[in-house]
Amino acid sequence: MHLQKTTLPLLLLCLSCAAWAQTGITLRQAAQGKFHVGVAINTSQIEAADAKEDRIITQQFDSISPENALKWERLHAKPGVYDFALADRYVDYGTKHHLYTVGHTLVWHSQVPDWVFESTPGKPITRAALLERLHDHIFAVVGRYKGRIQAWDVVNEALNDDGSLRDSKWRQILGDDYIVQAFRWAQEADPQAELGYNDYSLENPKKLAGAIAIVKKLQTAGVKISYVGIQGHDHLDWPSNSDETQTIEAFARLGVKVAITELDIDVLPSAWGHSADVSLKHTADAKLNPYPKALPEDVSRQLTQRYADLFRIYAEHRQSVERVTLWGLSDRDSWLNNWPVVGRTSYPLLFDRKGDPKPALLAVEDVLQK
Ligand code: XIL
Numbered sequence: 001m002h003l004q005k006t007t008l009p010l011l012l013l014c015l016s017c018a019a020w021a022q023t024g025i026t027l028r029q030a031a032q033g034k035f036h037v038g039v040a041i042n043t044s045q046i047e048a049a050d051a052k053e054d055r056i057i058t059q060q061f062d063s064i065s066p067e068n069a070l071k072w073e074r075l076h077a078k079p080g081v082y083d084f085a086l087a088d089r090y091v092d093y094g095t096k097h098h099l100y101t102v103g104h105t106l107v108w109h110s111q112v113p114d115w116v117f118e119s120t121p122g123k124p125i126t127r128a129a130l131l132e133r134l135h136d137h138i139f140a141v142v143g144r145y146k147g148r149i150q151a152w153d154v155v156n157e158a159l160n161d162d163g164s165l166r167d168s169k170w171r172q173i174l175g176d177d178y179i180v181q182a183f184r185w186a187q188e189a190d191p192q193a194e195l196g197y198n199d200y201s202l203e204n205p206k207k208l209a210g211a212i213a214i215v216k217k218l219q220t221a222g223v224k225i226s227y228v229g230i231q232g233h234d235h236l237d238w239p240s241n242s243d244e245t246q247t248i249e250a251f252a253r254l255g256v257k258v259a260i261t262e263l264d265i266d267v268l269p270s271a272w273g274h275s276a277d278v279s280l281k282h283t284a285d286a287k288l289n290p291y292p293k294a295l296p297e298d299v300s301r302q303l304t305q306r307y308a309d310l311f312r313i314y315a316e317h318r319q320s321v322e323r324v325t326l327w328g329l330s331d332r333d334s335w336l337n338n339w340p341v342v343g344r345t346s347y348p349l350l351f352d353r354k355g356d357p358k359p360a361l362l363a364v365e366d367v368l369q370k
Contacts, residue, residue: 027060027350027361030368034318036100038063038325040262042333046090052355053329063100065261065325066090067335070103071111075141079115082140091148100323103149104261105198106138107182108156109168110278117169130173135185142189151194151323153229153261154186155179155214159199161275163210179214183223198229198261200276203239203247215254227322229261233276234310236267236302244313252320260314262327264348265306266336267291267299280340289344300359303347307360311367330355 031037039061046069048054057064068074069086076082094101116133119125125133142152158179160166170178179197186195197214201207211228218225228251239247251258262276269288272280282288291299314321328334332353336346350361 025365025369027365027368028062030365031062031324034315034368035321036063036323036325037061038065038100038102038323039329040065040067040104040325040327041090041093041329042067043069043086045329045333046086046093048093056329056351056355058097058099061099063102063323063325064090064094065102065104067328068111070141071105071108072116072137073111073113076137077113084144087141087145091145095148100150101148102261102323102325103142103145103152103193105153105156106141106186107134107154107158107170107178109166109170110157117173125173127173127175130170131181134174134178134182138182138185139189142186142193146190147192149190149193151196151227151259152186152190153198154183154195156198157200158197158214159207159210161201161204161207163206163208163213165210180218180221180223183218183225184221187224194226194257195224196227196229196259196261197225198231200231200233200262201274202228202230203243208247208250212250212254215251215256219254225256227257227259229259231276231327232260232263232310232324233327234263234265234306235270235274236265236299236306238274241309241313244310245317248313248317248320252317257322258317258320259323259325260321261323261325263310263324264327264334264336265303265310267295267303267347268336268344272340278339282340284341284343288341291347292345295347300347304358304360304363307350308363308367311364315368315370326350 027037039057041057041064045053045057069090075087091101117125158166165171165176183195199211202211215225215228230247248258271282271288314324326349328349330351330353331347331349334346334348336348337344350358352358
């Protein structure tokens with residue numbers, strides 16, 4: 001075929017907007033003026049290793065979260081030794097593409113090395129020494145990205161399901177006030193950053209009450225809390241639309257924003273309820289992995305409907321909801337392929353295993369444009 005001089009650049013341009021052409025409008029365009037739409041990215045996506053994925057991230061989303069790159073064990077695996085190499089690339093990616101860049105997370109009971117809580121191996125550290133370590137970590141990390149990370153999940157998953165405080169090592173050694181202390185230092189380290197409390201199952205009334213108590217405690221102490229992160233590890237049958245609505249409205253009444261921080265919708269059977277506790281483990285069983293080849297049409301339709309319903313609720317509450325972030329780009333990337341059962345085939349996101357848009361993406365765009 002003979003290509004005219006002008007045809008080749010046009011062809012290249014079209015290839016680069018293939019994802020856009022398929023859906024007509026991008027997710028970020030559809031959500032413009034309502035809220036940020038974000039995606040959690042993994043190491044290879046931070047490194048822009050795959051051109052198609054890179055295109056989807058930068059065309060469809062206007063915000064990123066680091067799936068693992070900024071967790072304590074990645075940044076600060078040994079006492080006094082920080083490794084910012086990957087985190088720097090993550091933040092550079094956000095800056096380069098003008099994305100609302102999220103930090104996840106400063107204080108969590110998981111993916112934090114044992115040494116943090118020990119003076120010598122096996123021997124617990126004193127309260128004063130742990131406070132010093134926490135102070136050092138927050139100032140080193142938040143300080144380094146001051147002005148470049150727009151929002152920090154300061155404390156992650158501090159609550160039990162019954163709304164009481166989780167008895168993590170943070171709480172055992174520092175006492176209940178560790179949450180206020182962490183927010184206070186994060187605020188000092190970057191006064192402009194938005195600061196959030198992040199957790200799962202907040203749609204359950206007891207846990208919601210616990211989160212409300214945390215927000216009120218921070219507010220009473222005069223410490224900034226900008227948003228509550230509702231993780232959004234949802235299922236086809238949980239949470240109900242009305243629970244989701246009531247949860248968002250409960251936080252809005254406190255004068256804080258809501259971010260949906262880790263949205264995915266699990267379509268696979270669950271033998272452990274709806275919890276997103278990372279410590280859950282379940283042995284592999286064919287019954288728990290019913291769609292190893294492809295998602296049946298009727299389940300795909302349910303997933304699409306569920307995404308549409310949730311985004312309708314978020315859009316109705318756009319005064320309060322400032323961001324909706326998907327926990328992974330495509331079904332291939334999702335943590336739900338390996339948690340809490342290793343080796344399942346999951347379908348929780350808006351792009352399929354090949355990185356192509358699913359009907360749910362089109363339904364979400366449709367809802368957002370109404
Ligand atoms: C998950 C990551 O997706 C996995 O890659 C990792 O192995 C474990 O953590 N709640 C959170 C996230 O706040 O940080 C978790 O991310 C998922 C549950």
